[in-house]
Every structure is written in structure tokens, then in C-alpha cells.
Amino acid sequence: MAPTKTFNVNLARTNQVIDVVRQLPNDPTYKSDDVVHISLSISPKARIEVASIAGIIQYSCDLVISKRVHDVVFDFSRVKLPFTWPNKTIRDILTLKPMDPVAIELVSKDCRLTVFKKNDHKRRDSWYDHVKNWRKDLPQRFHLMLNELVENVSAHAQLEESRFVFTVGLYFNTKRQLLYCIADCGVGLKGSLRQAIVSEAKQASARACALNLTRPKCSSKGIKRGHQGVGLFITSELSQMNQGYLEILSGTQEYEQNDNTVMRIRGVAEWKGTMVHGAINLDKEFNYRQAMKLFADPSKLSKDRFLVAHLHLNVYGERCLRTRELCEEIIRDLELSVERSPKIILDFTDIVEISQAFRGFLRQFVVNNKKVKIMILVPPTADEDLKCDLQELVDLAAENLVDDD
Structure with missing residues (x-):
């Protein structure tokens, strides 16, 4: 299948995910019969971030499933992936086993990458069980945080059933660190908040959204309606307790936490949807229950949480x-x-x-x-x-x- 559009994505040494997103064009000249060829290269001494790969795959799935292009083909020959990529195009993957909500799941000793193409709760529960039993060094209750983030996609991405697709990646890049990523191409944080039931959430849609959604008890559908607003708050608190890393991309905004030293918000190239990724240190505390207690009683939160x-x-x-x-x-x-x-x-x-x-x-x-x-x-x-x-x-x-x- 001859490519009609070709571009190279370089994996940089620093700010890799932001740089990758910048290189994934929302090209208005795409045609429904185009075949996009994405070739990856990597800068000297750079390490592959699972969020970069998940983002590229998610972007490609969105192009095909929304019928903006016919197919996407990858050339991974110049990079060393933490898994074996099958000899299939994105179109092959999305049309394989049409009744199965999981389009593809690639598992190696150190990496797990899954593409969901349907919003199926039962299949996700089965997937959670596989994740929990995947490795003994997986942080206890990590799957609960992952569950909250994936549920956020189901509840807030507002993807049509015919094009519901999102990508999850987990990667042990060292013995002491787990990288994770959840990427979708939905309406994004602003789009979800604009359609919120709660007036406070609607007001936040004009603001730095992730900054507001990582604080306690900010729910777009209302706590009294059973929606606690746990997901991004818990993820943020666990990341800080663990001295890990957290980055949220949505629309043209980036929110970043680097352990307990820096919280950063900035404008970036547009990501059509939301991507949450970060790093968990396996040699430091990961206490989901403690984070939930802080969510229940925000008065116990430390005021000076970032330098x-x-x-x-x-x-x-x-x-x-x-x-x-x-x-x-x-x-x-x-x-x-x-x-x-x-x-x-x-x-x-x-x-x-x-x-x-x-x-x-x-x-x-x-x-x-x-x-x-x-x-x-x-x-x-x-x-x-x-x-x-x-x-x-x-x-x-x-x-x-x-x-x-």
C-alpha cells in the first residue's frame, strides 16, 4: 500500500511528549483515501516514553476511525520498541475481531500497550485483572488509579460509539520506575466541562482546566449525583506523595507536576482530546488509601505542596x-x-x-x-x-x- 503522505516523528531527549504532539499534524488537507506513513527516529541518548508511542498510536487510530484517512502505516525500524509491533496497519488492527472491544494488546516483560475500540465495562474489568496480575512489582492499588483514569475516558470523552477508541500504555523503563499513559481523542477537558451539570465546573471550562480538576471535590456532574471528581485529584496527590511525575495534555493546555518541586501550566500545540501520563517510583510510597483520605478531608492537605x-x-x-x-x-x-x-x-x-x-x-x-x-x-x-x-x-x-x- 503506497503512502500518499509521509512524515517523520523524532523522539527528543527532553520534553519528548510535547514535541511528539507538535509533530502530529491536524492536517485539513487529509483525504479519506489517503494512506499516512509515520516514520519514527530517536535523538542520541533519548529514551522512548510510552506516552509518545501511545500518543502516536492514538492519533493514528483517530484518523482512521473518524474516516479522515484510509489507513496509517508505521515504520519503527529506526527505534527499539519495548514490544514487538505486529506486521499490521492501523486499519488492520481496528477491523480485526470486530466484536472484541480490545483492538490490540501488546505485552512484553516490561511493557503493556492496549488499544480499546469499544466502551465495554465487562471487558475492561477483565483487562484490570490482567494488569493486576501482570507483575509482582506493580504498586499495590495502582490499578485503582488506572481505573479512575480509564473511567474518566468513558464518562467524559463523549466519543460516539462508532468511533470510541483510546490507548493505554504501561512501561517499566527501569527497575525502579513505572511509566503510564491514557490517551483519547474526545472533546477534551474544556469540552467536557462546558457541558457539565455543575455551574462551578462550567465556569472552570474557561480556565486552566487541569489546575482546577486536580483539586479536591471538583466534579463536572455533581458529587450529590454520585460523581466524586476523584480521578485527576487522586492521580495528582499520588504522584506528589510518590515524588513521581504527572503531565496532562488537553486541547492547547499542558499541566505538569515534577515530584514536589514544580507545578507548571503552559499553552502547547493542540491535542484533540486528553492525554494523562506520568511516572511512579517503585522504591517510594504509593498509598492510594491515604490519597482517598485527603480527598475526603481536604483540610489535611499541605498548603505548600510545590516549591x-x-x-x-x-x-x-x-x-x-x-x-x-x-x-x-x-x-x-x-x-x-x-x-x-x-x-x-x-x-x-x-x-x-x-x-x-x-x-x-x-x-x-x-x-x-x-x-x-x-x-x-x-x-x-x-x-x-x-x-x-x-x-x-x-x-x-x-x-x-x-x-x-
């Missing part, structure tokens, strides 16, 4: 921060960040203008949080007006540090 909260203001999808509604939303998110970290970095890279009202809001935020170390990053490409506006905030934040000393 630094790094917020890129481009996460709101606007280069000019002018409207009052947007400015108020940003300030609310900053207040939420202050609850988590004693140091805030406000990164204005990619921002070209802020309104005088927003500058006033930020001034008040700095004044109200004198005990918080606030760093303002001025983009080198800023014009004189923006530099002047931000320099005033830089000076004000510096006064706070002096007063704190």
Missing part, C-alpha cells in the same frame, strides 16, 4: 489579556496556585499586551500575597509599553521579598 508554581499566561489561548472576564479568571487561578506553592513564576512569554485593568488586578494580587515570592518573566520580544507595565510589577514583587526578609 514553585510556574504559570505561562499563554495557557488561556490569548496573546492580548484585555477583557475583564479573562483577567478575573486568571486571578482566580493565581489564587489557587498560591494555595499550593510559596513561590509563583508568572511567565508572559507569547503575551503582547495586557490591559490597564489587568495590571491593576495583578498589582492587587502582589500586594495581597506579600508572603509569596512572585517572579515576573518579561518576554525579550515585548514592546516598550508591555515592558513598562511588567517592570512596575517586577519592582513591586521585589519590594515584597525585601519586606519578607
